[in-house]
Amino acid sequence: MTQISLWLACTACLIAGAVYFFRPNNRFTQLIGALAVATHTFSLMQLLLNRDGFNFLTIGLLIALIGNTLLWFSNRDKDLSLLIGTAFPLSAIILALNAIEPWDLKQLHSNSWGTSAHIIIASVAYSLFATACGVGILLAMQEYQLKHHKLKQLLRVPPLQVLESLMFEFIWAAFILLTITILTGFYFIEDMFAQHLVHKTFFTIASWFVFAGLLLGRHIAGWRGQLAVKLTLSGFFLLMLGYFGSRIALQILLQ
Numbered sequence: 648m649t650q651i652s653l654w655l656a657c658t659a660c661l662i663a664g665a666v667y668f669f670r671p672n673n674r675f676t677q678l679i680g681a682l683a684v685a686t687h688t689f690s691l692m693q694l695l696l697n698r699d700g701f702n703f704l705t706i707g708l709l710i711a712l713i714g715n716t717l718l719w720f721s722n723r724d725k726d727l728s729l730l731i732g733t734a735f736p737l738s739a740i741i742l743a744l745n746a747i748e749p750w751d752l753k754q755l756h757s758n759s760w761g762t763s764a765h766i767i768i769a770s771v772a773y774s775l776f777a778t779a780c781g782v783g784i785l786l787a788m789q790e791y792q793l794k795h796h797k798l799k800q801l802l803r804v805p806p807l808q809v810l811e812s813l814m815f816e817f818i819w820a821a822f823i824l825l826t827i828t829i830l831t832g833f834y835f836i837e838d839m840f841a842q843h844l845v846h847k848t849f850f851t852i853a854s855w856f857v858f859a860g861l862l863l864g865r866h867i868a869g870w871r872g873q874l875a876v877k878l879t880l881s882g883f884f885l886l887m888l889g890y891f892g893s894r895i896a897l898q899i900l901l902q
Contacts, residue, residue, distance in 0.1 A: 649697050652690040653746035657739045659683040660715075664735035671728030671803060680719045683735060687712050687742070694745060701766055704745050709767075711738040713774035717817075718781075725805045725813065730781045761831065769828040773886065775821030776858075779814050780883045783876040786810040790872060811871060815862075818879060822858045825886075829855060850889025857882035 663683035666676050691708050698705065715738055718731045785804045793807070804810060829851060861878040864870040870878075 649690070649693040650746055652686070652693045653742050656683070656686040656690040657742040657746065659686045660735040660739040660742065664732050664739070667722075667728045667735065668732030671726060676728070677719075677723070680715075680722070680731065680735075684712070684716050684719055687715065687738065690742065690745075704741070704748075706766065706770060707741050708738075708745055709770045710774045710777065711741050713771055714738075714777050717774065717778050721778075721813065725809060726803060727782070727785075727805075729803055730785060734781065761834070765828060765831040768824055768831065769890075772821045772824035772828055773890070775817045775824065776879075776883045776886060779817035779821060780880055782810055782814040782817065783879045786814060787873055787876045811875070814875070814879065815865065818858060818862065822855075822862060825851075825855055825858070847889045850885045854882045854885040854889065857885060 659679075660683045663679045666673075666679045670676050687708075691705070691712055694705055694708070695701075701709075711734075715731075715734055718727055718734055721727055722731055786807060789804055789807060789810065805813075832848075832851075857878060861870065861875060861882065864878075865875065
């Protein structure tokens with residue numbers, strides 16, 4: 648049942664991505680997107696019920712689900728169809744990897760409710776940052792085309808001010824959750840600077856400082872545009888390097 652649900656969700660996400668790309672601003676499209684999110688949710692629930700905790704791929708699946716859900720809701724009053732048309736197929740890849748399980752990954756046992764809460768809060772924060780990066784990329788592309796007077800090639804996206812405002816809304820929410828993630832990590836995890844966690848801790852804290860500097864610069868100096876996008880991508884890269892980079896090294900490359 649788990650394998651079937653994963654492949655159904657994978658197919659639904661591929662179809663939804665194509666529909667959002669070719670038929671934006673359509674009620675039928677939103678319905679297909681909702682169906683993809685629902686099947687994605689069901690497949691994740693089936694996966695967690697049949698596994699003892701999380702692993703590298705199931706956390707990726709959770710992050711993708713939260714990101715898709717955020718984009719689906721945001722698209723109801725803003726045209727983010729191009730972003731969704733990319734995000735859903737990427738989720739399909741993660742679903743397929745969970746279905747075929749190409750690597751023998753270790754499970755992250757989460758018998759403690761505190762550890763489970765830490766993982767879920769971190770996943771939501773990562774999803775918000777990922778969504779902010781996606782919006783930021785659209786913002787940078789649109790700004791570049793406007794500056795170079797390529798008006799005929801303008802992307803199908805909301806106005807620049809709307810995109811920028813949305814990006815910082817996601818960053819603020821993600822930053823608050825990242826702060827909680829770091830605090831709960833130090834509280835619930837015995838040694839955050841243990842050998843297998845030191846890289847993750849270092850890059851996570853470094854990412855926190857990047858986003859703190861971005862939000863402070865936004866408030867004091869009005870940072871925006873390309874600078875804000877570059878800092879957002881840099882902070883997200885550090886965050887992903889801290890978690891997924893260390894997991895790839897420990898669980899796949901060093902097997």
